[in-house]
Amino acid sequence: xxxxxxxxxxVILSEAASLxxxxxxxxxxxxxxxxxxxxxxxxxxxxLKYFSGDPLVKGIKGFEAEFIKSKFSFNLRKPSVQWSxxxxxxxxxxxxxxxxxxxGTRLKVLA
Amino acid sequence: xxxxxxxxxxxxxxRGQQVTLRCSPKSGHDTVSWYQQALGQGPQFIFQYYEExxxxxxxxxxxxSGHQFPNYSSELNVNALLLGDSALYLCASxxxxxxxxxxxxxxxxxL
Numbered sequence: 001x002x003x004x005x006x007x008x009x010x011v012i013l014s015e016a017a018s019l020x021x022x023x024x025x026x027x028x029x030x031x032x033x034x035x036x037x038x039x040x041x042x043x044x045x046x047x048l049k050y051f052s053g054d055p056l057v058k059g060i061k062g063f064e065a066e067f068i069k070s071k072f073s074f075n076l077r078k079p080s081v082q083w084s085x086x087x088x089x090x091x092x093x094x095x096x097x098x099x100x101x102x103x104g105t106r107l108k109v110l111a
Numbered sequence: 112x113x114x115x116x117x118x119x120x121x122x123x124x125x126r127g128q129q130v131t132l133r134c135s136p137k138s139g140h141d142t143v144s145w146y147q148q149a150l151g152q153g154p155q156f157i158f159q160y161y162e163e164x165x166x167x168x169x170x171x172x173x174x175x176s177g178h179q180f181p182n183y184s185s186e187l188n189v190n191a192l193l194l195g196d197s198a199l200y201l202c203a204s205x206x207x208x209x210x211x212x213x214x215x216x217x218x219x220x221x222l
Contacts, residue, residue, distance in 0.1 A: 043216065
């Protein structure tokens with residue numbers, strides 16, 4: 001079955017702390033992976049994507065993610081978070097047409 | 112450049128009623144997908160429309176139907192509303208690359 005698991009449901013960090021959000025997927029075909037972010041009161045926005053090539057992908061606002069095929073993982077990282085990173089983060093895998101999303105991780109950054 | 116627009120933003124219905132939600136895709140996008148996001152969950156795929164045809168459908172009952180118009184805008188219809196249909200309904204449009212661009216959603220409350 002196709003699925004995406006995000007094990008951290010709620011994360012609280014202080015500003016300048018490092019961030020890593022876990023994402024594991026189960027999908028049998030060619031893997032296209034995404035991280036989306038939803039800031040308070042805003043719509044879902046694309047943070048970064050992996051289609052092929054370099055497994056370390058860089059996105060907006062200093063975020064990056066690493067695709068590790070052997071671990072079926074696509075973890076999101078940021079070396080130093082800011083208060084403005086407070087948001088909900090969703091990992092997703094793209095099927096033929098549909099996207100399969102994880103349940104999301106709520107990140108709260110304390111100033 | 113207008114993004115994805117959805118209407119209405121909020122609505123309240125009673126059980127058994129019918130609802131129609133509307134979506135205008137981002138300029139240049141010809142594909143529209145609909146997702147349901149229940150509280151505390153990630154978006155769940157309802158269906159996708161391309162060239163006015165339903166191209167793929169998720170695990171939703173026939174009470175959920177849709178339409179795409181020649182100008183690429185789309186409607187989602189839900190008949191015989193149940194309490195469990197209360198959710199945020201997200202429309203996303205895509206260019207040929209397949210990336211999703213989301214609207215702000217229509218929040219449906221069924222009483």
